[in-house]
Amino acid sequence: MIRRDFLKNSALASGAFLIPSFLKPFEAMANSELTGYKNLVIIQLSGGNDGLNTIIPYGNDIYYQKRATIAIKQPEIIKLNDMQGLNPNLSALKEIYDQGWMGVINSVGYPNPDRSHFRSMDIWQTGSDANQFLTTGWIGRYLDSNCTVNKDPYTAIEVDDTLSLAMKGTKMKGIAVQNPGKLYQSTREPFFKELVHEHDNANLNEDNLGYLYKTMIETYSSANYIQQTSKTYNTTAVYPNTPFAGQLKSVAKFINSGLKTRVYYVSLSGFDTHTTQQNQQGRQLKIYGDAVAAFVKDLKQANKLDDTLVMTFSEFGRRVEQNASNGTDHGTANNVMLFGGKLKKSGIYNNAPNLSTLDNGDLKYEIDFRDVYATLLDKWLNVNNSLVLNKNFAGLDFV
Amino acid sequence: MIDNSKKIRHLYSRAGFGLRFEDLRMAEHSTVKQAVEQLFKSSEEIKPLDIIAGNIDYKTFLSKGNDMTKKMFFQEQRQQEKGLNVYWVKQMSDTNAQLREKMTLFWHNHFACRTQNAWYAQQLNNIHRTNAIGNFKTMLLEVAKAPAMLQFLNNQQNQKNHPNENFARELMELFTIGRGNYTEQEVKESARAFTGWGFNQQGMFVTRPNLHDTGQKTFLGQTGNFGGEEIIDMLLAKKETAKFISTKLYKYLVNETPDPAHVNAMADVLYNSKYDITPLLKFVFTSDWFYDLKNTGNMIKAPVEFIVSMNRQFYVQYQNPDIMMQFERTLGQVLFYPPNVAGWPGGKNWIDSSSLMYRIKIPSTVLNGGVIDFTGKADPEDEAFITNTLKSKQAVATQVQTQPDWDKFLGEIPAHTSKTTIAQVILSPALNSSVMDVVNRSTDIKTMVIELVSTPEYQLS
Numbered sequence: 001m002i003r004r005d006f007l008k009n010s011a012l013a014s015g016a017f018l019i020p021s022f023l024k025p026f027e028a029m030a031n032s033e034l035t036g037y038k039n040l041v042i043i044q045l046s047g048g049n050d051g052l053n054t055i056i057p058y059g060n061d062i063y064y065q066k067r068a069t070i071a072i073k074q075p076e077i078i079k080l081n082d083m084q085g086l087n088p089n090l091s092a093l094k095e096i097y098d099q100g101w102m103g104v105i106n107s108v109g110y111p112n113p114d115r116s117h118f119r120s121m122d123i124w125q126t127g128s129d130a131n132q133f134l135t136t137g138w139i140g141r142y143l144d145s146n147c148t149v150n151k152d153p154y155t156a157i158e159v160d161d162t163l164s165l166a167m168k169g170t171k172m173k174g175i176a177v178q179n180p181g182k183l184y185q186s187t188r189e190p191f192f193k194e195l196v197h198e199h200d201n202a203n204l205n206e207d208n209l210g211y212l213y214k215t216m217i218e219t220y221s222s223a224n225y226i227q228q229t230s231k232t233y234n235t236t237a238v239y240p241n242t243p244f245a246g247q248l249k250s251v252a253k254f255i256n257s258g259l260k261t262r263v264y265y266v267s268l269s270g271f272d273t274h275t276t277q278q279n280q281q282g283r284q285l286k287i288y289g290d291a292v293a294a295f296v297k298d299l300k301q302a303n304k305l306d307d308t309l310v311m312t313f314s315e316f317g318r319r320v321e322q323n324a325s326n327g328t329d330h331g332t333a334n335n336v337m338l339f340g341g342k343l344k345k346s347g348i349y350n351n352a353p354n355l356s357t358l359d360n361g362d363l364k365y366e367i368d369f370r371d372v373y374a375t376l377l378d379k380w381l382n383v384n385n386s387l388v389l390n391k392n393f394a395g396l397d398f399v
Numbered sequence: 400m401i402d403n404s405k406k407i408r409h410l411y412s413r414a415g416f417g418l419r420f421e422d423l424r425m426a427e428h429s430t431v432k433q434a435v436e437q438l439f440k441s442s443e444e445i446k447p448l449d450i451i452a453g454n455i456d457y458k459t460f461l462s463k464g465n466d467m468t469k470k471m472f473f474q475e476q477r478q479q480e481k482g483l484n485v486y487w488v489k490q491m492s493d494t495n496a497q498l499r500e501k502m503t504l505f506w507h508n509h510f511a512c513r514t515q516n517a518w519y520a521q522q523l524n525n526i527h528r529t530n531a532i533g534n535f536k537t538m539l540l541e542v543a544k545a546p547a548m549l550q551f552l553n554n555q556q557n558q559k560n561h562p563n564e565n566f567a568r569e570l571m572e573l574f575t576i577g578r579g580n581y582t583e584q585e586v587k588e589s590a591r592a593f594t595g596w597g598f599n600q601q602g603m604f605v606t607r608p609n610l611h612d613t614g615q616k617t618f619l620g621q622t623g624n625f626g627g628e629e630i631i632d633m634l635l636a637k638k639e640t641a642k643f644i645s646t647k648l649y650k651y652l653v654n655e656t657p658d659p660a661h662v663n664a665m666a667d668v669l670y671n672s673k674y675d676i677t678p679l680l681k682f683v684f685t686s687d688w689f690y691d692l693k694n695t696g697n698m699i700k701a702p703v704e705f706i707v708s709m710n711r712q713f714y715v716q717y718q719n720p721d722i723m724m725q726f727e728r729t730l731g732q733v734l735f736y737p738p739n740v741a742g743w744p745g746g747k748n749w750i751d752s753s754s755l756m757y758r759i760k761i762p763s764t765v766l767n768g769g770v771i772d773f774t775g776k777a778d779p780e781d782e783a784f785i786t787n788t789l790k791s792k793q794a795v796a797t798q799v800q801t802q803p804d805w806d807k808f809l810g811e812i813p814a815h816t817s818k819t820t821i822a823q824v825i826l827s828p829a830l831n832s833s834v835m836d837v838v839n840r841s842t843d844i845k846t847m848v849i850e851l852v853s854t855p856e857y858q859l860s
Contacts, residue, residue, distance in 0.1 A: 118513070118736075118738070118739070119739060122738060122739050131568075133739050133740070133741040135741075135744035135748060153751075153752050161729060161753065162728070162729055162731065162753055162754070163751045163752070163753055163754070165738065167751075168748065168751060173751040173752070174751075175751070175752040175753065176751070176752065176753040183756075185784075186756060186760065187756070188781075188784060189760075189771060189784070189788075190771075190781040190784060190785060191771040191850060191853060192759060192771075192853075193781070195833065195854060195855070198833050198836060199833045207697060208697055208698065208699050208746070208747065208859060209696075209697070209828055209855060209856065209859060211747055211750065212699075212750060212755065212855035212858055212859075213855055215750055215751070215752060215755050216755060216759075216855060218752065219752040219755065219756060222752065275466055275469070276466065325466070
């Protein structure tokens, strides 16, 4: 049989042929198994979002005293309770909040906070202590802990060109997909295809060469799976015309088409507001709020909102007192926003941030961010959090 | 390829950034020992980076400036960072002192540091380069006094009434003896010894005696009014430090999995030479075990090694050097931006679906307008793909604006060199059947070479 015929006769369309069976034991999963397939969407706000001007503690006078020129005026605030309210640029989220699909956890942080962007982001992405350097991310370790089931890179998808540390484990890594069509195209370069199909099985040892080939084969098959599955779903929902909304639209398309992905990761940057904060942060919050509202509604109409949980974080909040340039400098604890159809406790989860007892001008954290992660791991992704976080966290009660 | 040439190939891929055919012509008639000497001789020259002309003191700049000048300042700062980055990659790509640059890259990772001040970054990088194959103690002392490090690990804020332990902790954990060989109390005591070490507005090291704690400190079993230099002496007197450095070097030069016997032998050499680095490197490069099959063709190139090895091998010139920084970013290693003070983790950590796809795609982008001319039998569905990529070739070439010197590359290949030998020079791992397929079906050298550099095998050194 010449090669061309052989290719035709094998399962070319699935892209799974010639892949040793030990790599693909659970290739096909029946559609019925997909209902109730819970997924987590992580949204990273990069640069250190000012949580106090996002979910505003308007009921506390100290807020207005410390932020003479950048505080949001009371009439503009969309009140959530008699203490806290939304930045007006998040007005699209009010409807979501009222439906019970949004939650806010105040004062999330960690001991001995680091005010450097990259270090604090590292800590949030790896789930480490402040004085510990981990080379794997918390989602990556989730993949590792569950790798007999979640053995494909598409178990965790980052909608981006490159993969964040959060998504890298020791054995398993997620996959970065900005555009499934493009990824599919690039893996179909004839030479690349040939490498995937004609490699020597001996190349698949546990050494580095085997790892490279294994990654290549998985990329090839994941690109195919993601493209073929997601293209079956035609998005009708309307999204704002921003790149970030486009990314969430891709995530919704993936979820609504029934992709067997447990974790999605999306980032929005531009929150490092040292100067003239109001316009800059307002613009970013509007991009964020409008996109998330469209996303939640899209999932709702597709009956997927109950299976989805969205968590938004930023590497740190900002100092309570504004600086001299109408901005804010790097701070510590911050709020975490949650969205989903199955929040056990929606609305504001805990007390508003304490603005009177500060640590050197910064908020004291009240909830360790790893308790948030632990909740997601234990109650949503169904894996014991100590396997991922290296020690056990009690977790919270929002799902 | 004869055995000796294979050894020299391996030597160049680990002690440098890969073997060129011109190197092979020179080296193939030498013994390993002579080739090692030659590498050291070429690296005698020290060419410091000098693209950043001076220090912009941003504190005074910012305190005076309005928002507009601030914006200009940050733009200038970014421009400098980019300039410095690209300048170093070019130096690695063009230099004859490749061992020195390769070791500079090692120390850049060992003393991982970030600063937004490009002048300080350049200064620290030059400390690493000057001492790259010199003496570790000299380098460590200079690093400890460099503004970039004083700032990064907060020793600038380390003063007797408010000690900051950051530098003292990383000095032990990451720079010298490693975890498990010191106590928390020793972190505290040694931090006191470094109180007052800082830098002034001109970027010069100062001791600031009024901030220095002159009390008694107990450290590694000794008590006295120690200063920073003495702490460093005591750390280096511990054999564990020689072992820690040797382990890290072994993982950089030999194998990701350390062999205890080899590492111990290395530590002996380093310790006995009072931390001179050259004897240690010569010991490694002339040891038989360095050339063992299990230590060849098995290490994943760091992104910068990958880029530099390609630049060197094909004499690539960049009309738009920023593209190199884009490569660094997509592959996950931006020079001067290590992920944290522990440096880049390396090995399999470099590889995920997207970074591997980029690695496989980048060589053809740089060398051939993004096209891997396909010499296999194309499927009908491939034909459309091939037609389309050929159309886009010009567009890609315009975008990346690279100029490989194919004439030089092909001209350096000795006449009558077999295709298999060429493949052996390009790829580090032993040629397996899929690589041999590429070699056997190819009809011209250039196409074959582009295919070979677009393989997983090319990711290894």
